[in-house]
Amino acid sequence: MPIDTAPPPNEAHQELVRALEELHRAAGRPGMRKVSALIDKGDHPALVSHEGVRTALRGLSIPRWETVQSIVAVLAAACVDPPRDPTAEVARFLPLWRAVGEREPRGMKSARELALSQGWGPDDGQWTPEAVLGMMINPFNAIEIDPSLTVPHEPVVSEDEWVQVGVRLIDEHGAELALRALLRTLKGDYLGAEQGSPYGYHYPDQAAVDAHTAFRYGCDRILQRLAVEPNLLQRSVSAMHADETMDREDRIEMLRAESDASLMREIMTVTPESWHELSEEAHHQIFGYLIKEIGPVGRFGLPPDQRFRITWRVPEPLAA
Structure with a gap:
C-alpha cells in the first residue's frame, strides 16, 4: 500500500493547498476521477490523472503550474452558487503557485512584475499586498494636491x-518597487481610480483596509493564545452562545456555519500547528468565536498592536 508523503513544510504551499481545498468545496467536492475526466475532455494545458488530482488537492506534492491551471479551471467551471469565472480563478492562483517556489506566501510582486502588470489586484474586494502598497504610497492621502491636478480634499494622514510609511515600504520591499508604485500612481493608474473627476482621485476605502489588517492581526493574536491556553476555543464557543448582546445577523451567520459538520470538525480540532491547514471559512468562524470586537483606536500608520484594540469573549489571563 502506498504511503502518503508530504513535501517539507512550506507555508506558501500550505496556502495553495487551502485555496485548492476551498475551490474544491465550492465546486461541490467532485471526485478525483471526475475532475480528471473533465480535464481530459476540455481544452486544458495538461492531462492530469485522478492520482495527480488527489496529490495536488491534498498537498502531497508540489504540482507543475499546468497541473494547477487545469484543476482550477475545471473546478471553477463547476461552481454554481455563486458561479466563478475560470479565467479569473486561474489568474488568482498564479501568484499562490509562484509563491511556493519563492517560499513566501502571497509575496509582493517584484518591481518588474509590478511594472508589467495592470491594476492593483482582483476586483473581488480582496486586499492584495500590492493594493495596500498602492493605497499607502499615494501622496493624495498626505497632501492637498494643487486643484489643477486633483479635486480639493482634506488629507487623511500627515x-x-x-514619509514614515514610505520609508518602511522601502526598507521592506526595496526602493525600486516603491518608486515604480509611486510613478504608476502619479500617472493616474492608482487604487480606486474613477473617471469623471479631475485626475480621478477619490478617498480610499479606509474601512476595507482596516478590516483586512484587523483580521490578520486578530488571527495572529488568536494563535498566540491558543498556544498557551488549554480549552480556550471551547470556552469561547460557550461565551459566544451566551452573549445576549451579539448582533442578530452575526449570530445567524455563526449558527449557520455550525450546521456544517465537516467545517466544525475542522474547527474543533485546531491547534497552532494545524492553523495554516484550515480553510478560510474555519479561520473566520474561529475568529468570531474568540473575538467579540476589534477596531482601530490609534492613528493610521501605527503598528497593528497599537492601532487596534481587541475585545475577547474570554478575557486574557492576567500576567503573573
Whole structure:
C-alpha cells in the first residue's frame, strides 16, 4: 500500500493547498476521477490523472503550474452558487503557485512584475499586498494636491506619517518597487481610480483596509493564545452562545456555519500547528468565536498592536 508523503513544510504551499481545498468545496467536492475526466475532455494545458488530482488537492506534492491551471479551471467551471469565472480563478492562483517556489506566501510582486502588470489586484474586494502598497504610497492621502491636478480634499494622514510609511515600504520591499508604485500612481493608474473627476482621485476605502489588517492581526493574536491556553476555543464557543448582546445577523451567520459538520470538525480540532491547514471559512468562524470586537483606536500608520484594540469573549489571563 502506498504511503502518503508530504513535501517539507512550506507555508506558501500550505496556502495553495487551502485555496485548492476551498475551490474544491465550492465546486461541490467532485471526485478525483471526475475532475480528471473533465480535464481530459476540455481544452486544458495538461492531462492530469485522478492520482495527480488527489496529490495536488491534498498537498502531497508540489504540482507543475499546468497541473494547477487545469484543476482550477475545471473546478471553477463547476461552481454554481455563486458561479466563478475560470479565467479569473486561474489568474488568482498564479501568484499562490509562484509563491511556493519563492517560499513566501502571497509575496509582493517584484518591481518588474509590478511594472508589467495592470491594476492593483482582483476586483473581488480582496486586499492584495500590492493594493495596500498602492493605497499607502499615494501622496493624495498626505497632501492637498494643487486643484489643477486633483479635486480639493482634506488629507487623511500627515506628511510626516506618509514619509514614515514610505520609508518602511522601502526598507521592506526595496526602493525600486516603491518608486515604480509611486510613478504608476502619479500617472493616474492608482487604487480606486474613477473617471469623471479631475485626475480621478477619490478617498480610499479606509474601512476595507482596516478590516483586512484587523483580521490578520486578530488571527495572529488568536494563535498566540491558543498556544498557551488549554480549552480556550471551547470556552469561547460557550461565551459566544451566551452573549445576549451579539448582533442578530452575526449570530445567524455563526449558527449557520455550525450546521456544517465537516467545517466544525475542522474547527474543533485546531491547534497552532494545524492553523495554516484550515480553510478560510474555519479561520473566520474561529475568529468570531474568540473575538467579540476589534477596531482601530490609534492613528493610521501605527503598528497593528497599537492601532487596534481587541475585545475577547474570554478575557486574557492576567500576567503573573
